[in-house]
Amino acid sequence: MTFRLDNLTVRHLAAAAATPPALHALDLLVEPGEQLALIGPSGAGKTTLLATLACAHRPASGRLAVFGQDPWSLPQAARHRLRARLFLAPQTPPLPPRQRVVTAVLAARLPQWSLWQALASLLRPSDPGAAHAALARFGLGDKLYARVDRLSGGERQRCGLARLLLSSAEALLVDEPISALDPSLARHTLAALQQEAAARKATLVCSLHQVEMARAHFPRLVGLRDGRIVFDAPREAVSDAMIAALYENEHVQPAPFHPHESPDRIAVGACF
């Protein structure tokens, strides 16, 4: 078992006491090598769930097992070793802006390196060939020596994913990997991620806003809403009605349209 959640509730430390938990009484089993997509509306808890699986949030109650171990009952050093078996790719990767792409990508190997290897790689990239190969898988081979702050949003996102290829993680936790990509790049990027996970027999949990991509590419879909699992099913069992119910949003009211407003006024209003 890669992940097992029993009645797991997670609260953000910064959230007001009266706020409902970000994740509420979740039960979830994820087997080694499984590929599943997390879908659900904004604020459903997808990012929180990925961070919880990555042992970045301590649950408020319930049980979490990662590779059969409760990370929060382990001594800190053992928890770090457990985390090194996971790779969390955030939606916006925290890449140092003035760093070269090659250095930023090779930093994925930090958990495998000694302090001296890490310092030496900062001065002279230790394995630029591996960084280039990883970048090339995401169509970024020509950016090896570019500065991170000169990349576009989509290029930064793919640079973050190239780091994943250099890690030795057994579970890949990926948060909205295609949110800044055009449709063709999005398909290519998802395929590269899924091929990598399959090749190393790693578990892949991926949050996506592109529901049709999730349905087309992932064998299992977990629908989250308001911090609860609404469905957890093979894609063939997920109907259009289930998707519509997941995203039904009674909180958003359509803005009133005033036909007497001139296009200029509408444009100015839209800017501010």
Ligand SMILES: Nc1ncnc2c1ncn2[C@@H]1O[C@H](COP(=O)(O)OP(=O)(O)OP(=O)(O)O)[C@@H](O)[C@H]1O
């Ligand atoms: N750092 C934080 N402190 C307090 N509350 C937070 C924090 N991060 C997220 N939340 C709250 O937790 C809930 C779940 O947020 P989360 O980011 O996990 O949702 P999400 O499904 O990933 O949303 P999106 O699709 O918009 O990225 C939301 O109500 C959000 O406001």
